[in-house]
Amino acid sequence: MVSGPGGVGKGTIARLLVERDGRLWLSRSWTTRPQRPGEPDDAYVFVDHDTFRSHIEADGFLEWAEFHGNLYGTPWPDAPDDRDLLLEIDVQGARSVAERDPAALLIFVDSPTRSDQAERLRQRGDPEDAVRRRLAEGDRERSRAADLAAIEVINDDLARTVEEIASLIEARRGA
Numbered sequence: 608m609v610s611g612p613g614g615v616g617k618g619t620i621a622r623l624l625v626e627r628d629g630r631l632w633l634s635r636s637w638t639t640r641p642q643r644p645g646e647p648d649d650a651y652v653f654v655d656h657d658t659f660r661s662h663i664e665a666d667g668f669l670e671w672a673e674f675h676g677n678l679y680g681t682p683w684p685d686a687p688d689d690r691d692l693l694l695e696i697d698v699q700g701a702r703s704v705a706e707r708d709p710a711a712l713l714i715f716v717d718s719p720t721r722s723d724q725a726e727r728l729r730q731r732g733d734p735e736d737a738v739r740r741r742l743a744e745g746d747r748e749r750s751r752a753a754d755l756a757a758i759e760v761i762n763d764d765l766a767r768t769v770e771e772i773a774s775l776i777e778a779r780r781g782a
């Protein structure tokens with residue numbers, strides 16, 4: 608599981624991890640959040656609230672959580688047995704998954720500084736109030752992640768960060 612505050616680059620990191628490691632299988636989450644301008648169509652399965660709620664009632668999610676008024680959920684994965692599941696989820700979701708599977712690895716990717724994080728959020732077009740909310744949520748996520756003994760990785764350089772996470776995954780496979 609890869610978690611971290613908004614704007615830290617989790618999506619890019621997850622994509623690069625899958626590109627370099629054919630054993631990883633990236634789950635595509637569902638969300639009720641509207642698609643951002645420029646966001647790829649396959650970033651999520653974008654659905655309305657009713658569709659999401661019906662899927663909860665049909666027991667369609669491994670986990671789901673509410674984040675800033677939107678719902679996000681991991682559908683039950685249909686990964687082949689020989690693949691390792693990669694989830695890019697918030698820390699609340701990571702906690703539910705860790706309860707089901709204590710062997711799951713939780714990596715919390717953080718920005719070198721809060722101002723780096725704010726800059727990335729602005730660059731992707733988040734309005735100022737969203738930037739403030741995401742910074743505050745990031746602070747809460749950081750402390751929840753510490754409670755779960757997540758492994759912290761600082762995204763100071765994308766290639767190095769991906770390398771570090773790939774090594775952590777390899778080490779867990781060998782453990």
Ligand code: 5GP
Nearest residue numbers: 613636671672674679680681695696697700
């Ligand atoms: P964003 O709106 O920036 O794409 O995502 C907001 C937050 O929701 C991020 O922390 C992201 O990791 C998390 N998230 C994305 N998909 C899921 C999911 O399926 N389950 C949970 N619990 N969180 C998710």
